[in-house]
Amino acid sequence: MGAGGIFVLFSVCLISFLTPCDGGNILVFPVDGSHWINMKILIEELHARGHSISVMRASTSWYIAEESPLYTSITMEINEGIEDFFDAYVKENMKAQREGASALTFFKITKNFLSMISKAHSLWVDALAQIFDDEQLVKSLVDARYDLVLTDPAIAPGILLAKYLKLPLVLNVRWITSGDGHFAIAPSPTSYIPVPGSGFTDKMNFIQRVKNILFYGIIVFQQKFMVGPTYDAICDKYIEGGCDVISLLQEADIWLFRSDFVFDFPRPTMPNVIYIGGFQCKPAKPLPADLEEFVQSAGEHGVIIMTLGTLVNALPKDVADEIAAAFAKMPQKVIWKHKGERPSTIGNNTLIVDWMPQKDLLGHPQTKVFVAHGGTNGVQEAIFHGVPVLGIPLFFDQYDNLLRLQERGAGKILQLADVNGHSFEEGVHDILHRDSYRQNMQRLSRLHRDQPMGPMDQAIFWVEYVMRHKGAPLLRTSAYKMPWYSYYSLDVLLLLVTAVTVLLLSILAIFRFLCCKARRTNKTKLH
Structure with a gap:
């Protein structure tokens, strides 16, 4: 058989293994x-x-x-x-x-x-x-x-x-x-x-x-x-x-x-x-060369990534400054997706970006903490890659999403009203240095991935x-x-209550009739 025949045979075999669609x-x-x-x-x-x-x-x-x-x-x-x-x-x-x-x-x-x-x-x-x-x-x-x-x-x-x-x-x-x-x-x-x-x-x-x-x-x-x-x-x-x-x-x-x-x-x-x-979650792809170099420069301290989603143009300036000042004190490198005015207190360890490959950064072994707003996509990607979360919920379902992580010991919530330099630094430090957060999140990751399909x-x-x-x-x-009263079987309940009530009233009426009849009989005998 020539090379062309072998190619045709191979193609037919390959097609036969594919599901027709x-x-x-x-x-x-x-x-x-x-x-x-x-x-x-x-x-x-x-x-x-x-x-x-x-x-x-x-x-x-x-x-x-x-x-x-x-x-x-x-x-x-x-x-x-x-x-x-x-x-x-x-x-x-x-x-x-x-x-x-x-x-x-x-x-x-x-x-x-x-x-x-x-x-x-x-x-x-x-x-x-x-x-x-x-x-x-x-x-x-x-x-x-x-x-x-x-x-x-x-x-x-x-x-x-x-x-x-x-x-x-x-x-x-x-x-x-x-x-x-x-x-x-x-x-x-x-x-x-x-x-x-x-x-x-x-x-x-x-x-x-x-x-x-x-x-x-x-x-x-x-x-x-x-x-x-x-x-x-x-x-x-x-x-x-x-x-x-x-x-x-x-x-x-x-x-x-x-x-x-x-x-x-x-x-x-x-x-x-x-x-x-x-x-939407997939294994992480390699980072762009410049970003990979920045991540690797963190050494043993690792990297913190922060994003508050696609819908927030900017945090209040004083809050952003407090967060930037807290980051500047940390030995970790920070990648922060931030819109709006650049914080005046930004440190040399912090890289401000307009966009970040969030999934690939979450899947990078150097990433230690994910500071996030608690959107469903970000939370599920953090679970998939096993990265614990410090959450700052802003609106909609974000608090409820983060609460589910906090309840399972895989994250911590920091309310926007409570964000200042001290509380933020303390929250990040807690996630970084308490092993239970990462262990619990990695357990969730294993459970999430353990599916037949x-x-x-x-x-x-x-x-x-x-x-x-x-x-x-x-x-x-x-x-x-079904109408609501049928769904909750209220019509059936009404029928049963009515039937029981009629039965009880009938029994009561019979007893009253018998009692009255007995009294009349006794009166007749006395006369």
């Missing part, structure tokens, strides 16, 4: 900002598997590019972005936190958050109405013959679009329009399941359980009176038979949930919830599963079709 056609409706980072990673993998992807994006998008080799974009005109509004919220939030913990501070933060969320939902409802009113665009979406809609339900237009187009729905989710997605789909007893924002663990005393129910009341209020009504009009106008956001979420075929029980507290779940926590492989499998089977109705519970 028919490329699907996927419509993606993402959420901008840090949520897009997660969705883009999933899109990259789907694209690599041969799937065709279309992405709905706003004309005012922060991060979602109009041109990409990964997808075809469908741009919606939105007259107003929320970036400025969000920046104002972040500044007000940090200002309120620094005023100290009080009922007034809590009220301010909650009010600002609800105002920002309401603004975002209103903008997207207007954009969705424009889509539905654009007959040419709707026709193009129908003619594209998509296999499914993949969306992040932190905002609801994606789920409404899936319902309108009558397509299977896959959620890339942790947060829905009113908090943690579990509360919409799975039994969620507030006795041991902490509500987002409560700051509690799964071990609550009586007073904490009372507060937890009050926090749950805020979520219900948010959904019933702020988010829900925003979408009701568009549901009534465009969706046959009407709809509501929570029911549409409950109809979703698969929930790709960006969490797992190495990170989160154990709780009830459902068959169509697939946990993909850490799906990687979280990204699980995510892709279930997306393709929905495409192969045109949905996954067999995994959905029928609970969402």
